[in-house]
Amino acid sequence: MSADVQLDNVWVQFGDFVAVRDANLTIQGGEFFSFLGPSGCGKTTLLRAISGFQEPSQGRVLIGGQNMAGIGPNHRPTALIFQNLALFPLMSVWENISFALEVKGVDKASRRKKADELLELVALPGQGDKMVNELSGGQKQRVAVARALCAEPEVLLLDEPLSALDLKLRQHMRTELRAIQQRAGITFIYITHDQGEALTMSDRVAVMREGVIDQISDGTTVYDHPETAFVASFVGENNSFSGSVKTVEDGIATVETPCGVFRARTSTVAPLKAGDKAIVFVRPEAIDFLGSTDRENVVEVTLTQQEFEGHFWHLVLHADSGAKIRMSVMNDGKRDTPELGSRVSVGFPILSAIALVSGELAAD
Amino acid sequence: MLGAVALWIIIMIVLPQLFMLDFSFRNNWQQIDPSKMGGPEDVYTLVNYHFLAFGSPNNPDPFNVVDVSVFFRTILAAVFVTLFDLALCYPIAYYLAQAAKGAKARLLVLALIIPFWVNELLRAFAFRILFGDEGTINAALMGLGLIEQPIDFVRENVALYAGLGYAYILLMIFPIYNVVESLDKNQIEAARDLGASWWKIHRRVVIPFAKPGITSGCTMVFMLSAGALAAPQILGGPSSLWFTQIIYQWFNTGSNWPRGSAYAIVLMLTCVLFVLIVMKIFKVKIGEIGR
Incomplete structure (x- = not known):
């Protein structure tokens, strides 16, 4: 069983501090949904509001259409996986997993059977009798997932559970979590500050900033069609050119910036008009040297730094205005990059750039 | 460092106890005939232990009814005081360690500690006033x-149990507080999230963790x-005697150090044995206490 989760004008305040500001959204049953944002953006608070550890100051949390006000975490159809996992160190693996059943008074044989089934599901067969601290990081991770699933939640809440793992394992667990979600067929709500995790696993992503949800879309939309300057700068690398809008025609804005006049598409969600302050965003991979094709938006730059990363060259360029531009060039083995310090012309196509209403950018 | 500690233990603890142990196996020559002290008749004897178990030779009972029953009553009462303190202090320690924050927690700790600036005797007499016929x-x-x-x-010994219980609450609160404070809050929340009631959370997560x-x-x-003396002396009812009071009488009014030593050693060994058995039952290793 999977339930949908609805946040209805949810506010969470701690004294004068607003942790979550008017969150409104519906997460579909069976969806893998992520909240993505920098630390302190309110995503964990929101998760605690859904799990029942934090009552909203205002608004309602509905799970499966039922208002959760006044219902404690032990009576909600949710299970939470903590950032540090919070496995019980004095219990064996199978006792950890079947704790939710023990609480319900299920007999030992049935509990053991269920624990073994779940160990199978999370690909840890036969590890039930070990103690938790005998397991590796990735194995603990799986036990935490199994323990939460044993409660047969309709919604599984995950609070950055992969952050303690090393990179390789993290990437592996992403695929694994997604697979477990599909096998279990329940709603997953995932909290992370790691956009890679959010984009690879989720059906939809909500990007949060200072208690506000800026955008809710699927991964590609968040990446290709950001709706706010914050989303554009937080998700993936982006170059930004602040300026003012000269004209807007057929969804293409002309923006005058200190680096030159650029033309870029506009967002249908946050349209621009002439005279607005705007920022033009261009991904490093959308910029190329002039000459290979004709470019609409051209900047004269000096190459100041380059890093070789195998399949990509990462270049840092400085425009005459002093603006720093990042550029990534695919290493197809056919070309050399220019010498450090040389002057080059680079450009990017109109449709690869987006002009958004001026706003706060994500910290580097 | 280790050597200094060993020296300290030997001089301050082991040696005096060995003297007491030696005393306990001797006749009280001081009273019988001081001139025989250290003489050929001054040999080791079990007479003092025999007295504790069976009383004087002309005792008509099969055993020393008064001393033995006081002994077991003392042990039982000490168990009762311990359980009472545990029931009282566990919630306080848990609250301090997991729930109370900042100024509130500090205030509570002060409120617990400051009463112990009042010395033991004064506190015991204050309890007499509190529990007396015309008391508060x-x-x-x-x-x-x-x-x-x-x-x-x-007379009902309520004053005694209350006084003893209160005298040692800090010794119960702080060790529990120390351990519970190091318990990750997420463990409690995780148990709660998985549907556990408060009772179940404590039974399965907090108490096992707090066991040391x-x-x-x-x-x-x-x-x-x-081993308390002052509280039973002051707060005990007329009919109740604490075993330590008997020991004290032998040492003091009875001027019989050997007999007092024997009684004290029996009390000490019984207490140690009792604690070890209880630890065995609850599967606590002695090393865990030191944590």
Whole structure:
């Protein structure tokens, strides 16, 4: 069983501090949904509001259409996986997993059977009798997932559970979590500050900033069609050119910036008009040297730094205005990059750039 | 460092106890005939231990009824005081460690500690006033019309248990507090999230974790209660005798150090044995207490 989760004008305040500001959204049953944002953006608070550890100051949390006000975490159809996992160190693996059943008074044989089934599901067969601290990081991770699933939640809440793992394992667990979600067929709500995790696993992503949800879309939309300057700068690398809008025609804005006049598409969600302050965003991979094709938006730059990363060259360029531009060039083995310090012309196509209403950018 | 500690233990603890042990196996020549002290007749004997078990030679009973029953009553009462303190202090320690924050927690700790600036005797007499016939509690109960005659809390030993219990609460609270404070809050929340009731959270998560603290708290309270002297002397009812009072009488009024030593050693060994058995039952290793 999977339930949908609805946040209805949810506010969470701690004294004068607003942790979550008017969150409104519906997460579909069976969806893998992520909240993505920098630390302190309110995503964990929101998760605690859904799990029942934090009552909203205002608004309602509905799970499966039922208002959760006044219902404690032990009576909600949710299970939470903590950032540090919070496995019980004095219990064996199978006792950890079947704790939710023990609480319900299920007999030992049935509990053991269920624990073994779940160990199978999370690909840890036969590890039930070990103690938790005998397991590796990735194995603990799986036990935490199994323990939460044993409660047969309709919604599984995950609070950055992969952050303690090393990179390789993290990437592996992403695929694994997604697979477990599909096998279990329940709603997953995932909290992370790691956009890679959010984009690879989720059906939809909500990007949060200072208690506000800026955008809710699927991964590609968040990446290709950001709706706010914050989303554009937080998700993936982006170059930004602040300026003012000269004209807007057929969804293409002309923006005058200190680096030159650029033309870029506009967002249908946050349209621009002439005279607005705007920022033009261009991904490093959308910029190329002039000459290979004709470019609409051209900047004269000096190459100041380059890093070789195998399949990509990462270049840092400085425009005459002093603006720093990042550029990534695919290493197809056919070309050399220019010498450090040389002057080059680079450009990017109109449709690869987006002009958004001026706003706060994500910290580097 | 280790050498210094060893030296300290030997001089301050082991040697005096060995003297006591030696005493306990000798006749009280001081009273019988001081000139025979150290002479050929001054040999080791079990006479003092025999007296504790069977009394004087002309005792008509099969064993030393008074001393033996006082002995077991003392142990039992010490167990009771320990359990009472545990029931009282576990919630306080848990609250301090997991729930209370900042200024509130500090205030509570002060409120727990400052009463212990008052010395033991003064505190014991204050309890007498509190529990006396015309004391605060009786006055309040009678004022409220709940009782007509004052309750003799001293005769019923309520004053004694309350006094002993209160004397050692810090020794119970702090070891438990220490351990529970290091318990990750997420463990409690995780158990709650998985559907556990408060009782179940404590039984399965907090108490197992706190076991070393609970053990060391209980051990100290039990040992000190069983060995307490001032509180039973002042707060004990006329019919109740604490085993330490008998020991004290042998040493002091009886001028019989060998017999007093024998009694004291029996009390000490019994307490140690009792604690070790209880630890065995609850599967606590002695090393865990030191944590």
